[in-house]
Amino acid sequence: MLVVMRVGADNAEVEHVMDRIREFGNTPVLAAGTERVCIGMLGDERGINPDEILMMSGVDRVVPILAPYKLASRDFQPTDTIVQVGDQAIGGKDVVFMAGPCSVESRAQTMELAAMLHELGVRIFRGGAFKPRTSPYAFQGMGESGLQILADVREKYGMAIVTEVMGTEEVGLVAQYADMLQIGTRNMQNYRLLEAVGQQPKPVLLKRGMSSTLEELLLAAEYILSQGNRNVVVCERGIRTFERATRYTFDVNAIPMLKLLTHLPVVADPSHGTGRWDLVVPISRAAVAAGADGLIVEVHQRPEEALSDGAQSLRPDRCATLIEELRRVSRAIGRDVAQVPVAARG
Ligand code: PEP
Ligand code: MN
Numbered sequence: 001m002l003v004v005m006r007v008g009a010d011n012a013e014v015e016h017v018m019d020r021i022r023e024f025g026n027t028p029v030l031a032a033g034t035e036r037v038c039i040g041m042l043g044d045e046r047g048i049n050p051d052e053i054l055m056m057s058g059v060d061r062v063v064p065i066l067a068p069y070k071l072a073s074r075d076f077q078p079t080d081t082i083v084q085v086g087d088q089a090i091g092g093k094d095v096v097f098m099a100g101p102c103s104v105e106s107r108a109q110t111m112e113l114a115a116m117l118h119e120l121g122v123r124i125f126r127g128g129a130f131k132p133r134t135s136p137y138a139f140q141g142m143g144e145s146g147l148q149i150l151a152d153v154r155e156k157y158g159m160a161i162v163t164e165v166m167g168t169e170e171v172g173l174v175a176q177y178a179d180m181l182q183i184g185t186r187n188m189q190n191y192r193l194l195e196a197v198g199q200q201p202k203p204v205l206l207k208r209g210m211s212s213t214l215e216e217l218l219l220a221a222e223y224i225l226s227q228g229n230r231n232v233v234v235c236e237r238g239i240r241t242f243e244r245a246t247r248y249t250f251d252v253n254a255i256p257m258l259k260l261l262t263h264l265p266v267v268a269d270p271s272h273g274t275g276r277w278d279l280v281v282p283i284s285r286a287a288v289a290a291g292a293d294g295l296i297v298e299v300h301q302r303p304e305e306a307l308s309d310g311a312q313s314l315r316p317d318r319c320a321t322l323i324e325e326l327r328r329v330s331r332a333i334g335r336d337v338a339q340v341p342v343a344a345r346g
Pocket of ligand 2 (some may be wrong): 102103272298308309
């Protein structure tokens with residue numbers, strides 16, 4: 001439920017409503033970005049009598065939030081959330097482009113690729129140091145030494161870093177190095193992990209579980225939001241279907257649907273969504289045309305030598321072409337690819 005206060009309702013009236021919500025055993029939260037004060041209620045609402053709240057001084061309306069997620073819903077917050085990562089605003093007017101290798105494989109590979117992507121104007125660098133691999137015998141990532149390399153990329157090129165955290169015990173460590181923490185598809189419903197990233201201040205990139213519905217994705221986001229971290233970006237990265245021609249099926253419907261359901265920024269991962277480098281460009285175009293606020297793309301200077309996900313990694317020259325194409329698609333829908341700030345050029 002959302003309590004919409006009258007225009008001009010005073011602090012005492014707002015406090016009084018919040019106290020009453022607490023007496024009902026719920027947690028009141030002030031909703032941001034609306035003309036007047038709105039108070040959301042978190043918790044089990046069955047014991048609450050909306051008529052009683054409606055009669056309280058200063059209350060205009062009591063509106064039900066029909067979705068099972070509250071803080072993540074557009075009913076709770078009609079205006080778009082903008083998540084600031086480094087110098088990029090995800091969820092704002094322009095489309096934010098994030099790129100990097102699937103895995104941090106070595107200092108030389110990572111620094112060389114970072115230099116190339118910096119040249120292309122990329123401002124958010126991705127790369128996994130802790131890798132969730134299907135086989136326990138596959139490359140598992142460099143761990144903390146990989147995080148250190150990512151920190152060096154930020155230091156040298158001023159790019160912000162997004163990297164995956166796989167377990168609750170690693171949240172503090174990864175948060176020391178990263179600008180945005182990635183929760184991978186396999187962990188989207190790891191609720192203790194979601195709570196842990198919700199209790200630290202860095203933004204979170206939450207990838208859709210490969211077999212999850214949009215409602216399950218937004219309930220996973222709700223776990224993070226309800227712990228106090230409001231900087232959550234949700235990511236469509238492909239789902240499991242009967243189709244085997246591609247690694248996953250990129251669900252383009254998810255993008256405009258999520259934009260209707262939630263105020264959180266929505267980004268697309270066409271690399272995992274297709275599993276093929278030669279589909280990354282067309283699916284990126286489709287994602288931006290469908291309203292994605294950003295893209296996260298895997299790039300490798302020698303994809304054939306990559307320790308993970310080489311088949312879906314673009315070479316840097318193709319990444320340059322992709323950015324140009326995205327600029328054209330973005331402009332066709334009244335947006336642009338987010339500009340590199342003047343201070344960061346060079
Ligand atoms: C990744 O980003 O490299 C990754 C493992 O993604 P996902 O969790 O979507 O498979
Ligand atoms: Mn990958």
